[in-house]
Amino acid sequence: MHRVLFSLVAVATVVTALPAKSETRATGVQLVGVNIAGFDFGCSIQGACDLTKAVPPMSNAGGADGVGQMQHFFKDDGMNIFRLPVGWQYLVNGKLGGTLDSGNFGRYNQLVQACLSTGAYCMLDVHNYARWNGQIIGQGGPTNAQFTNLWTQLASKYGSNDKVIFGLMNEPHDVPDIDKWAATVQEAVTAIRGVAKTNMIALPGNDWTSAQAMPTKSGPALLKVKNPDGTADGLIIDVHKYLDSDNSGTHTECVTDNISNAFQPLATWLKANNRKAILSETGGGNTDSCKKYMCQQLDFLNQNSDVFLGYVGWSAGSFSPQTYELSEVPTKNGNSWADSALVKACFVKKN
Template sequence: MATILLYSSRAAAQGCSTVYGQCGGTEWTGSTCCATGSSCQYMNDFYSQCLPYLGNPDCSATYGQCGGIGWTGPSCCQSDWTCQYDNDYYSECRIPVDTSSPTSAASTTTATSTTSSTSTATTPCATNWGQCGGINWVGSTCCTDDWPCAYSNDYYWQCIPPPPASELSSTSTIPSPTTFSTVPTPITSITTTSESSGTATATATTTSSSPSSTSTGTHVRYGGVNIAGFEFGSYDTCGIHTSPPYVDATNYIAQINHFVDDDGLNAFRLPVSWQYLINQYDGGSLASNTLDQTNLATYNTLVQGCLDSGASLCIVDIHNYARFNGMIIGQDGPSAAEFASLWSQLATVYASESRVAFGLMNEPHDESCQSSDGGVIDIDTWAATLQAAVNAIRQAGATSQLILLPGKGWTHSITYLPTNSDGSGPALMGITDPAGGTSKLVFEVHEYLDSNDSGGNNECVTNNIDTSYGRAGLSNLVDYLRSNGRVALLTETGGLNDANCATLLCQELSFLNSNADVFLGYTTWAAGGFDSSYELTETPTLSGNTWSDTLLVQSCVAQCFNGIC
């Protein structure tokens, strides 16, 4: 750590941006190089950021030798630095210089032979949609056609198309650099409402902030909340929906804009029922299983609002508990082919939106409901059903998006461990991605803070990190996924808006930040259509032009993502 700090100071002194500082974007006039140990990574057209370097570890370290007569080591440099010529016997990895500088001509013409000086061959840039980075990656880190090289996880970066100008409307909100490099102003006031049935709720007023330069060293890539509502109506955990929900997409989008603009959050999960998407509420059949264009347009308003906010991730989540009106998908309910057809239609709609992720199914479980199979999901059959959906998504042309894989057992951590009888972990490890690799297949995890992990009890008792209260422990899940080179998203967690729950939630999210190589991020439960009477509400309230967040959002959800958990 001392060495890294020394190099960072040396780089900063010479004009490079510090780790987590801005290094590019439209109208950016500051430095475009980064301190050692980091590299400039594209976030959107208006913002590139110095993030920890994840390229080829075999390249020479910053300020290390990279060429010269008799040199037999690497001729490439870490942290996007360039190999710059000193003399025939020595070239060194240094901060990139302007191309007009006289020294730049020598930066790629180092001597690598003991007998002659030859130019190092230029590696062709990666093809469109090809891999361009990641741990142990030894190929090219640039993309043809000037496509940006975008982070998927620590092991996989991909060349994706830049967003078209039509997506950058004049009303779009671009994420502020505070998402990574600054922290919000501490809470200045907390208003606690009257208690009802022993439950207290609280709101924390968000005030304007003066950006601070302090932040923690590591944190997850995505942080945000669920925007519930499109899965409402005659809602239950058996996937039974016999009446449509009332939805207010305009209000939901306003909440998202607040979370992005005022709280620096960048990820939102958008639950919706299968019945809503096909407008089928007869309590039984799928009918034609065709997307209803009116309902799709309404839901798409929310998805597009999420994208237009500048969010980095908008998750389309089918919220049916692996069931359609009580019957298990792929078993006694809709067939795997029908499930795949639903996802094929959705993937066709969002094939060009790389920031849309596909949450295949919310919380599969083994409760009986109305299933003739007794409610028990056969994990191998379920994995085959998920594989059919993955194949359909990729065949529809959606090849760049993350796909969230849900195990059974309500997607709690314990279901994925190989020692658990559910068998979810080993079964889902076998799912393959036609787009290549496994880096875009993400394990979906839900963990609540109450005693039975449901979110339905009043008292928060655990941070889910260890094995107390029958948990598997997020620490054990991290070890399992890391050993298999896989990643996860915590897409539901939460508790009451009180100090005890805030303490435990902050501990949980801080653990995720410390293990950001495995956990890509989190979306907590839930804002959107919930009002203040709901115990786990994270819905902000608007008074005039001022939004007020719930206690958990202000003290944990936003602050942990901004590095001061």
């Protein structure tokens, strides 16, 4: 999320990994879910991660019961996707270009496996804003090879399971050269496809992955990113959008449904280019204004499910439901769970 205020043409040889109709929701978009945050805690918008501040969303690691949350969301609410943010530094224990750390990655993998065990899709999310300690990937910071090395390792671990989605990078911002960034994304896609042929890959643009900016700023460059065979099968445009006054996702009140200025133009652009997008972050407070505007926003995405694959709320996991403005953390009462007001109003599957 924006922490500005507080630190498809198919070919015979490639099968797209889009969800089969038989395993998706009855109406509207195919994928609906929630972020399960915690492994990303301590990561700033400059891509610097204090590993001592990570709070794995697992009871056995000192965090919230993210496993129970996912089981509840899947079983009781009909959700079928969870995005799992994690800091790049956490995965490799601070060693740029290094191998996945057995201890840290082992803990993250526990969350991934718990997610998969629900039957849901699970999006890996490297939560570094296109940076490592303030330096931009492929533009003065980590090399493209170092970035693709990370994704080759992750794809090698999970590429045999089509329910794992590779979210290449959370919210790149202030990237000077969008064409160079698209080249970085291309190298990552090519590397992943070397070991994972059909998993969905979420392609992030600049401008905090803004849904509003995508058609005119990052989108044209990202359209050039292709699979090694020249297709775009399984390559999904990744977008974010919040509903508060400055689109930062730091206020409990919402002021817009984002339709006319963001999602209608984006839908038109996606249709024109025969592409799909996923809204992998959106959120608001548990307030009447956010319930009103969030439901309107998600209704629009459901009505345009030919181009919108799904949406994922921000956020559950290790956040405190008492103090976090955008909490989607459910509370456990005995053997049952109670959803936050916003999740209950707008995200829960309606029968």
